[in-house]
Amino acid sequence: EKGGYKHFMAKEIAEQPAVLGDALRHYLGEEGTRIELPGDIDFSGVTRITMVACGTAYLACLTAKYWIERLAGLPVDVDVASEFRYREPPIPGGTLAVFVSQSGETADTLAALRYCAGRADRIVSVVNVAESSIARESDLALPILAGAEIGVASTKAFTCQLGVLALLALEAARQCGRLSPAALADHLTALRAMPGRFNAALALQDRIEALARRLAEVTDVLFLGRGAMYPLALEGALKLKEISYIHAEGYASGELKHGPIALVEKTVPVIVMAPHDRLFDKTVSNMQEVMARGGPVLLITDARGAAEAGSGVWETLVLPEAPELFAPMLYALPVQLLAYHTAVAKGTDVDQPRNLAKSVTVE
Numbered sequence: 001e002k003g004g005y006k007h008f009m010a011k012e013i014a015e016q017p018a019v020l021g022d023a024l025r026h027y028l029g030e031e032g033t034r035i036e037l038p039g040d041i042d043f044s045g046v047t048r049i050t051m052v053a054c055g056t057a058y059l060a061c062l063t064a065k066y067w068i069e070r071l072a073g074l075p076v077d078v079d080v081a082s083e084f085r086y087r088e089p090p091i092p093g094g095t096l097a098v099f100v101s102q103s104g105e106t107a108d109t110l111a112a113l114r115y116c117a118g119r120a121d122r123i124v125s126v127v128n129v130a131e132s133s134i135a136r137e138s139d140l141a142l143p144i145l146a147g148a149e150i151g152v153a154s155t156k157a158f159t160c161q162l163g164v165l166a167l168l169a170l171e172a173a174r175q176c177g178r179l180s181p182a183a184l185a186d187h188l189t190a191l192r193a194m195p196g197r198f199n200a201a202l203a204l205q206d207r208i209e210a211l212a213r214r215l216a217e218v219t220d221v222l223f224l225g226r227g228a229m230y231p232l233a234l235e236g237a238l239k240l241k242e243i244s245y246i247h248a249e250g251y252a253s254g255e256l257k258h259g260p261i262a263l264v265e266k267t268v269p270v271i272v273m274a275p276h277d278r279l280f281d282k283t284v285s286n287m288q289e290v291m292a293r294g295g296p297v298l299l300i301t302d303a304r305g306a307a308e309a310g311s312g313v314w315e316t317l318v319l320p321e322a323p324e325l326f327a328p329m330l331y332a333l334p335v336q337l338l339a340y341h342t343a344v345a346k347g348t349d350v351d352q353p354r355n356l357a358k359s360v361t362v363e
């Protein structure tokens, strides 16, 4: 059932072009020009969105915050469920509450949802398991249609969560009158092109495997990203530590000089995720600060970024160019592959990492 792959995680990484394509087609109809969310979600009375999840699903929410705020102009709060549920934050009228969970059974996320029931105007969940508790207890459940995810480390669920959250952001923007039909059509075209770009990212597999053999020898790794690449830096660190047991931290690039730069030395690789977007120059200058202190930099960028980054980086991985908005979905793939191949090089139990469970139904 691993379909010829050595691990479920490898299979699930490879499935992403297909499952994201299916998920987008499901919500965009055959022509792919209209967003058709079930239950006609109405943003007219919505003044803010609160998003709650755990782990990788939380990082999908953090990415979506950039999209929703930029596209729809609605303020978005994102919390980890275990903090949210005990903080018991005020939920003002006009709040749309969104819960994201692959399993739909995560105890803290479910408890946070129950806290919002009767307080938030509407409860929407983004789940992989359509018959799950979180789906059942929501006003509206949006399935991500990733198919069963067996590997404990979440991969295809993350990119499909991002796909559905991108559609939610675009629909909110449309209803808020912030997207012309032409602009929406452009975004949808760009989104539909993402699965094809995923294939180009998967084609980097051999290079990533070679890099991973080097990563397998270190004990600490830093990930840096700016803007919507910041949550991806966190995701890169989470994925690497969970399956390879290498200590990894993700930081917003701009936070580097506020502490983590003290860790930089030649034995600590710094993985910088920087597509050539409007924030590129800022991130490159952070990268140069790392290199000036002898830190080996692995730059993940696109062709323009690679051309402009200058010399001195340890290695560069070149991804296809992607629209700024949706680049985080694409950059998820090399990050997953790096974690996967590093874990394989170390000989860890990739699909069943120590101490972790696929579904965390106790708090």
Ligand code: F6R
Binding pocket: 054, 055, 056, 057, 058, 100, 101, 102, 103, 104, 105, 106, 109, 152, 153, 154, 155, 238, 239, 242, 358, 359, 360
């Ligand atoms: C990371 C991972 C976990 C889950 C988290 C939430 O690779 O798999 O961090 O993302 O336990 O699980 P769900 O999405 O089922 O609520």
